[in-house]
Amino acid sequence: MRFAVLFILLSAVTASGQKVDRTIAVTIDDLPVVSTRRDLNNRIEITKKLIGHIRKAKMPAIGFVNENKLYSGDSRDEKQVDLLRMWVDAGLELGNHTYSHRSLNAIQLAEYQADLLKGESVTRELLGRKGAKLRFFRHPYLQTGRSMELKSQFDAFLKRHGYIIAPITYDNADYIFSRAYDIAFDKGDPELMKKVGEAYVPYMEAKLEYWERQSMKLLGREMSQTLLIHANFINSDYLDDLAAMFKRRGYKIVLLAESLKDEAYQLPDTYIGPAGISWLHRWARDKGREFVVPDEPEVPEFVLKLSGFESE
Numbered sequence: 001m002r003f004a005v006l007f008i009l010l011s012a013v014t015a016s017g018q019k020v021d022r023t024i025a026v027t028i029d030d031l032p033v034v035s036t037r038r039d040l041n042n043r044i045e046i047t048k049k050l051i052g053h054i055r056k057a058k059m060p061a062i063g064f065v066n067e068n069k070l071y072s073g074d075s076r077d078e079k080q081v082d083l084l085r086m087w088v089d090a091g092l093e094l095g096n097h098t099y100s101h102r103s104l105n106a107i108q109l110a111e112y113q114a115d116l117l118k119g120e121s122v123t124r125e126l127l128g129r130k131g132a133k134l135r136f137f138r139h140p141y142l143q144t145g146r147s148m149e150l151k152s153q154f155d156a157f158l159k160r161h162g163y164i165i166a167p168i169t170y171d172n173a174d175y176i177f178s179r180a181y182d183i184a185f186d187k188g189d190p191e192l193m194k195k196v197g198e199a200y201v202p203y204m205e206a207k208l209e210y211w212e213r214q215s216m217k218l219l220g221r222e223m224s225q226t227l228l229i230h231a232n233f234i235n236s237d238y239l240d241d242l243a244a245m246f247k248r249r250g251y252k253i254v255l256l257a258e259s260l261k262d263e264a265y266q267l268p269d270t271y272i273g274p275a276g277i278s279w280l281h282r283w284a285r286d287k288g289r290e291f292v293v294p295d296e297p298e299v300p301e302f303v304l305k306l307s308g309f310e311s312e
């Protein structure tokens with residue numbers, strides 16, 4: 001009986017009855033914390049809870065850091081650096097998300113590259129103490145440049161500095177939910193927080209199901225997915241529910257480096273539009289608009305309104 005249960009937990013079966021081995025990498029942006037709850041105690045609490053969920057689910061996650069959050073004025077704030085130490089002490093990998101989270105579509109390449117290098121010093125130091133190396137880079141807003149010439153210049157820069165681009169496939173708007181959750185908290189309205197939280201996991205599941213279909217449409221198979229979420233308030237309360245949802249769908253959570261071994265990630269990224277979009281949509285658009293799966297799930301209206309974001 002125990003074996004039968006284990007089999008159900010570890011396997012997913014498609015509509016045609018075929019068993020699939022699903023894998024997913026969890027990447028968490030805007031470390032140490034992104035929330036309107038700015039005081040240190042809240043930031044410590046959010047960090048502790050996030051890492052608690054990660055540990056409980058034995059989830060090999062990577063966090064992408066904005067080091068400007070580690071300074072007050074010109075001086076390094078060790079209390080903020082301690083938040084990052086908690087990630088590293090939990091055995092988690094860190095990556096570079098630039099110092100000040102500006103868009104490659106909005107500033108000059110030279111300025112962007114300087115901001116990227118400015119954003120690696122503390123992260124490199126903390127990883128170095130554990131014998132680990134800084135190897136991944138994530139573009140803020142997933143905005144990757146408006147011309148192929150700029151993209152190839154930047155690629156050469158990344159290569160020179162030993163970075164690998166961290167793409168994502170499983171795009172979503174967790175930040176809109178988290179803003180709504182922050183606002184409900186600030187209003188002192190736990191009922192509303194609960195309502196937002198309870199809409200979050202079904203939304204994330206609908207999104208994942210969408211990206212599974214998008215992968216099937218483009219590749220004829222389910223590729224290893226890469227999830228982007230943020231180090232925010234709602235995930236500090238719901239990351240364990242997300243992890244349970246992944247397991248229920250037959251996913252094994254793997255390291256980013258492991259997920260990227262899927263050969264689909266070798267497809268070129270030729271997207272030079274203004275948006276920050278999933279790599280699955282980049283590749284699908286490259287092949288032809290008819291390969292983009294329609295009706296991507298949207299954030300529920302009440303969450304969108306509460307968050308103050310005009311549109312996703």
Ligand SMILES: [Zn+2]
Pocket residue numbers: 029030097101140141
């Ligand atoms: Zn970010």
